[in-house]
Amino acid sequence: MAEAAVDEDVLALRERFLGREFDEVTFVINGDRFAEYAKVCGETAPRFTDPAHPDFQAPPTFVSTLVGGRSMPPDFPNLGGMGMDAGKGVEWKAPVRAGAKLTGKSHLHDIYTKTGRSGRMVFLVTRMELRDENGVHVANADTRTVIRERIKK
DSSP states (O other): OOSSSOOHHHHHHHHHHBTOEEEEEEEEOOHHHHHHHHHHTTOOOHHHHOTTSTTOOOOGGGGGGOOOSOSSOTTOOOOOEEEEEEEEEEEEOSOOOTTOEEEEEEEEEEEEEEEETTEEEEEEEEEEEEEOTTOOEEEEEEEEEEEEEOOOO
C-alpha cells in the first residue's frame, strides 16, 4: 500500500473488486512476431531472435504486448478523472515458445492511491495471468492505470 491511510472509497473498491476474474482470452504465440519484438527492443541473444535456435523462446517482456478483451470489470465505477497509462510489469515464470497456446485470465490485482501536487491519484493494477495448454503458469503481465481525480470546486 502506498499510503498509511487509504480513503474509505478505495477500501470499498478493493473489497469489491480485487482478485475477481473479469476477462479470459486465448493467444496463439507467433514466433516471428516475438523475434521481431526482441530485435526492436535491442535484444541480440539468438534464443530470442533466431527461430532456428534450439532454445528459441519469447523474451520475458513479450507477454506485456498481449491484450485481453476488457481492461476493467464491466461493473467497475467511473472514477471521474483522466485515466493514463502508468506502466507495465512482467513476472516471468517459464519460457513461452513459438506456437504455444496461452490462456490469459485478468483480474484487478491492486488499487491504491497517492497524493501529488495536483491532488489524489488512484492507481489500478490489472493482472493477466498466463497459462499454457498444460496449465503451467508462464507469466503475469501487469498493466497500471492512474486516474487523476478532477478537482472538486
